[in-house]
Structures are given as C-alpha cells and as structure tokens.
Amino acid sequence: DADVTQTPRNRITKTGKRIMLECSQTKGHDRMYWYRQDPGLGLRLIYYSFDVKDINKGEISDGYSVSRQAQAKFSLSLESAIPNQTALYFCATSDFQENQPQHFGDGTRLSIL
Amino acid sequence: GDSVTQMEGPVTLSEEACLTINCTYTATGYPSLFWYVQYPGEGLQLLLKATKADDKGSNKGFEATYRKETTSFHLEKGSVQVSDSAVYFCALSANAGGTSYGKLTFGQGTILTVHP
Numbered sequence: 001d002a003d004v005t006q007t008p009r010n011r012i013t014k015t016g017k018r019i020m021l022e023c024s025q026t027k028g029h030d031r032m033y034w035y036r037q038d039p040g041l042g043l044r045l046i047y048y049s050f051d052v053k054d055i056n057k058g059e060i061s062d063g064y065s066v067s068r069q070a071q072a073k074f075s076l077s078l079e080s081a082i083p084n085q086t087a088l089y090f091c092a093t094s095d096f097q098e099n100q101p102q103h104f105g106d107g108t109r110l111s112i113l
Numbered sequence: 114g115d116s117v118t119q120m121e122g123p124v125t126l127s128e129e130a131c132l133t134i135n136c137t138y139t140a141t142g143y144p145s146l147f148w149y150v151q152y153p154g155e156g157l158q159l160l161l162k163a164t165k166a167d168d169k170g171s172n173k174g175f176e177a178t179y180r181k182e183t184t185s186f187h188l189e190k191g192s193v194q195v196s197d198s199a200v201y202f203c204a205l206s207a208n209a210g211g212t213s214y215g216k217l218t219f220g221q222g223t224i225l226t227v228h229p
Contacts, residue, residue, distance in 0.1 A: 004156070031215065042117075042202060042219040043157075050215065058216070090156055094215075099145045099164045099206070102217055104156035 003027045006091050006105035013081055014113050021076045021108050023091030029103070030096045032074040034058075034066060037088040037107070046089075049074055050096070081112045115140040119203050119220035126193055126227050134188040134223045136177075136203035144205040146170075146179055146186040147217070151200040160188075160201070193227045200224050 004025045013019055023032065030051045035043040035058075045058030047066040055066060063085060065077045078085055088109050092102040120135040138144065145164045149157040161170030166181035175190045186203060203220040 033216070040221055042221040043217075044219075045216055048216060092157075092217075099162070101147060101159040101162060102157075104149075104158070106154070106156045 004091060004093055004103055004105040006089075006108050008108060009106065010109045012111045012113065015082055017081050017112075019078045019081050019110070021089055021091075021110070023074045023076070023105060025072050025091075025093045025103075027093055027103060028071075029093035030071065031094045032068065033092040033094075033102065034064075034074070034076045035090045035092065036060065036085075037090060043090065046076065083112050086110060086112045115144070115205060115207060115218045117203050117205055117218055117220035119201075119223050122222070123224035123226060126225070128195055128227055128229050129192045130227075132188070132190040132193045132197075132225070134201055134203075134225070136186045136188065136220060138184050138186065138203075138205050140184075140205055140207060140218075142207060143181070144207045146177070147204045147206070148175070148177055148186070148188050149202040149204060149219075151202065151222075153199070157202060193225075195227045195229055198225055198227045 007022045033048045034046040037043050044060050049068045067075050088107050090107050091105045094100050094102045116139045147162045148160040150160045151157045161172040163170040163179035169178045177188045200222045202222045204217045
C-alpha cells in the first residue's frame with residue numbers, strides 16, 4: 001500500500017547496534033501499529049498508538065521502543081539489536097472507527113548478524 | 114486472550130481447483146473477522162471482512178462466512194488461478210469491550226501455491 005511507506009526496505013546490521021525503522025502514512029489515520037513477522041508465527045504486535053499522545057505495548061514489546069512524532073509518523077527502535085530480532089517488520093494504520101481494516105506498508109527486512 | 118487458528122500449510126493446488134483454508138477463533142464478545150493476503154515481497158492487503166454473525170465477505174472470487182456457532186471463518190474459492198499464489202492470514206479484531214479492541218490478532222498464515 002503506497003500510502004504507508006516504510007524505510008529502509010532492507011537492513012543488515014550487527015549485534016549490539018541501535019536501529020531505527022521508520023513509517024510514514026498519507027492516509028490521515030489516527031492509529032498506527034508495528035508488527036513483526038516470523039515464519040510459521042504470523043504477525044505479532046510490538047507496539048501500537050491510537051493517537052499522537054497514546055503509546056501502548058503489544059504482545060512482544062521487550063527489546064523495542066517507539067516514537068510517535070506526528071500523526072503521520074511512527075518509528076520503531078531496537079536499542080541494542082540481537083540476532084533473534086531478525087525478522088520482517090510491518091507498519092500498519094487504521095481509521096479510528098470500529099471494524100475498519102488495517103493498511104500495511106511493504107515491510108522492512110531486518111537481519112542482525 | 115483472543116486467538117486465531119488456521120489450517121496447517123502449505124497448500125498446493127492445480128489451476129481451477131477448489132480452495133478451502135480453515136480458520137477458527139477464540140474471542141470474547143463478537144469480534145470482526147478478516148482475511149488478508151500477502152503476495153511475495155509485499156505487505157498484507159485486506160481480502161475480505163465480516164463484522165457480524167452470518168455475514169459473508171467476498172472479493173476477487175473468494176468468500177468467507179462468519180459462523181458464530183462454530184467460531185469459524187473459512188476462506189473458499191471455487192476455481193483458483195496461478196495469480197492467487199500467496200500467503201493468506203485470518204485475523205480478528207475485538208469490538209468495543211473486547212480484550213483486544215482496536216488490535217488485530219492473526220493466525221499463523223497459510224502458504225498457497227497454485228500450479229498451471
């Protein structure tokens with residue numbers, strides 16, 4: 001979905017490095033989400049934000065932090081990367097109304113050596 | 114907590130074969146149900162949704178019916194094409210009052226490969 005842009009698309013880095021993944025959206029949605037995808041595990045929620053002043057932990061937030069810089073921007077940081085954080089990361093947005101679908105970016109493939 | 118279980122994959126079919134991917138869920142209250150599709154190298158896209166019992170979602174020849182009595186939302190297509198090869202995810206979102214309100218809970222995904 002071109003309305004949700006993730007950067008970078010691919011990143012290879014070393015254990016212990018700090019990494020930031022960025023997400024920006026032009027859909028005007030209040031809600032934003034970060035997921036990681038691992039083979040056979042589906043997508044798991046890391047953090048979510050229902051508006052600029054609202055940040056909530058998801059089911060696997062340990063080792064991650066986020067910042068909601070504006071309605072349109074939501075970044076995910078790995079303070080000290082470790083190899084088991086190697087995964088495909090997705091940002092998503094949704095409208096505030098009930099039953100609205102989420103719209104996903106194309107993902108960031110992160111490899112930690 | 115809420116959970117979604119999809120049938121084990123991968124699924125391999127010949128073109129024009131019938132497809133069913135099973136999905137069952139556990140949730141409090143009455144969640145909304147979704148099927149997402151992920152094509153290679155891309156993010157997830159909404160395929161169809163249903164927001165209440167007995168609703169049928171449909172799109173691109175795919176259908177799924179929200180069955181409250183069996184807590185299921187199976188994805189079906191009568192005749193698959195090579196272009197349907199992708200990963201399919203079943204997901205739920207709790208409505209207001211549910212424990213996962215505003216968030217999606219995903220199944221583990223089912224890889225579908227369609228051969229000519």
